Amino acid sequence: MAFKGRNECKSFISSLLVPDKSRITAEAALMSDWVQKLTLESASKDIISASVARNLSTFHLVESLKRIVLAQLVVQASERELELARKTFSALDKNGDGRLSKAEIIAGLHGSSAEKDLEQFAESADFDKDGFVDYRGTAR
DSSP states (O other), X not given: OOOTTHHHHHHHHHHHSSOGGGSOOHHHHHTSHHHHHHHHHHHHTTOSOHHHHHHHXXXXXXXXXXXXXXHHHHHHSOHXXXXXXXXXXXXXXXXXXXXXXXXXXXXXXTTSTTHHHHHHHHHHHOTTOSSEXXXXXXXX
8 A cells, every 4th residue: 555645745855855055945845735734634633732833833933033143143243253253163174064063063172161061052053953053054
């Protein structure tokens, strides 16, 4: 027996597995036919509670607020501060991929008093929770 909605599911996943610039937005993903169909089916079966929906909405708002605050910090930074941030980022980015893994951050600061604070920062600045801090993602 074939999985019901298999083609829609494959299409949805394919639209997410593309480079950043051509990837669909979170809003478009939530409005996709497959997600909408699942949402309607789930709602009719009372699988997704209202509290889960509120929690997801709150999570999205908090993540958006983090990005806004970080963008504002970048806007207010002087050229000297931005250049220092770029150099620091590049020095920590050992493999040159434009992203800092938690391990790269910790290795760059090993032994310093700020190591634990920066470990917490790395976790909070990893917006998409993929284990990396992306310079493009933080400086939008």
